[in-house]
Amino acid sequence: MQSYFQQLAAAVCTPIAGADRVTLYFSAESSDFIRFNHAQVRQATHVDQRYGTVSVVAGQKRASSSISLGGDLAADTADLLAERTALLAQLPLVPDDAYLLQPDAVVHTERSATGTLPTPAQLIAAVAEHAAGTDLVGFYAAGSVVRAFADSRGQRNWHSVESFHFDWCLYREKDQAVKCSYAGTDWHTPEFARRVQEARTRLALLALPPKTLAPGAYRVYFSPVAVAELLGTLAWGGFGLKDLKTGTSTLLLAHQGKAALSPLLTLTEATAEGIAPRFQSDGFTKPDAVALVRAGQMAASLTAPRSAVEYGMPTNGCGEGESPESLAMAAGPLPEAEVLQTLGTGVFISNLHYLNYSDRQACRMTGMTRFACFWVEDGKIVAPIPVMRFDDSFLRMFGPGLVALTDHAELVPADGTYGARQLQSITAPGAIVEGFALTL
Known part of the structure; x- marks a missing residue:
C-alpha cells in the first residue's frame, strides 16, 4: 500500500498555479472483526477502506475535501485530481484564516510495524479451546491501520501498524461479569489462555456473598x-x-x-x-x-x-x-x-x-x-x-x-x-x- 500512496502523492502533490502548497492526507485499514457470545462466533466480517483528504493553500486561504478511495490507482488518482481542480477554483472565495499555520521544515518520517496476528480461524480456535464452558462475550478487531501525509514541497510521512485488540467479558449472571482485554502487535495464544484462566478465577469470586458498602x-x-x-x-x-x-x-x-x-x-x-x-x-x-x-x-x-x-x-x-x-x-x-x-x-x-x-x-x-x-x-x-x-x-x-x-x-x-x-x-x-x- 505504501507504493500505492507514493504514486497518488506524486500525481496530486505537485506545484500548481494559484496555490502555494498542495497536501494529501491518507488513512486506510484492512481489518478483521469478530464478535463472540457464549464463546461462539456470532458475527465475523472483514473491512477494507481508504480515504484521501486533498488540500490547497494560498496565503491564508485553505480549501480541503475528503473522498473515499477504491484502491484502483488510476481511478483514485483521477478522483483526487478532480477534487484538487474543484478546490483550486473555490479557493478565491474562501475567507482568510488568521490562525492558519503550515510547517516550514520538510520532515520525513516512516514507521512500518509488522505484527504477528492470528488468522480468524486461529483466533476462533483459541477462544473455543480456552474459553470452553464459559459465556465469553467479546469483540475482536485486528489488522493493519495506515496514516500518511504528502505535500508539494516533497515531504512524505508514512505510518503503518499491524495490531490486534480483543475485549471480552466472562459473564456469570445478572450484572456480574469479569472484563478482560488483550492487545498488542504480536499475538501469543498462551498469554490469551492465561488471561482467560485469570478471569475464570475472578468469576468464581463473584459467587461469594456480596458486601454492600455505605457511601x-x-x-x-x-x-x-x-x-x-x-x-x-x-x-x-x-x-x-x-x-x-x-x-x-x-x-x-x-x-x-x-x-x-x-x-x-x-x-x-x-x-x-x-x-x-x-x-x-x-x-x-x-x-x-x-x-x-x-x-x-x-x-x-x-x-x-x-x-x-x-x-x-x-x-x-x-x-x-x-x-x-x-x-x-x-x-x-x-x-x-x-x-x-x-x-x-x-x-x-x-x-x-x-x-x-x-x-x-x-x-x-x-x-x-x-x-x-x-x-x-x-x-x-x-x-x-x-x-x-x-x-x-x-x-x-x-x-x-x-x-x-x-x-x-x-x-x-x-x-x-x-x-x-x-x-x-x-x-x-x-x-x-x-x-x-x-x-x-
Missing part, C-alpha cells in the same frame, strides 16, 4: 485499566494550551499552584512509545515525548498549530483538539504481587465507566464502578461489591490521596471502531489511592 471515603486499588479510564477523562480539556489560556483547563488549579499533584505522578505524551503516528493531518511532526506533568509539577501543554499562532507559542504538532494520543503515566515501585497486601483493607476496582466531569474547574470526576470489583480485608479478597457511583477530584486522588503506583504500566489502546479503528492509547500502572469518595 464514604475508602482506600482503593485502581487496576491499570481503571487508571486509564480516569486519564481518558482527564484528556478532555486537561492538557491543551487553548484550554489553559482561556481558563477552562481541568488542571488549571494545578497550573496556578492552588492544588498539588503527587510527586509520584509523571505524565507524558509519549509518541515514540505509542501506536499513533508521529505527524498530523497538516504535516507537522511530533517530538518523541512531551512532558505534561513531571514529578507532580505541571510542565508543557499540548499546542496545536492554530493555538501556536493565536498565543505566540511554538507548536508541538498535536491535533486540533489538543488531546494526547499516546498518554503515558510513569510506573512506580510497588510490585504487582504486593498490591492486595499493600491495599490492606479497602476496595479493588477493576473497571470504571460512564465517566464525566461533575465540576471541571475542580477537576472532579464522576462515574460508576463496573464488572468485578471486590472488598478486600487484610490483603485478601473476601466479597464482591455492587455497582457504586463515585465523585472525586483527580487533583485529590493523584495528589495527597496517591499512596503508590505499581511497577508495571499496561498499554490500553483505544477500542473505538466507529467509522474506523483508532490509534490512540493510554499507558498506565495500577494505583492505590486513599480516601476515594463512593457516593451511592
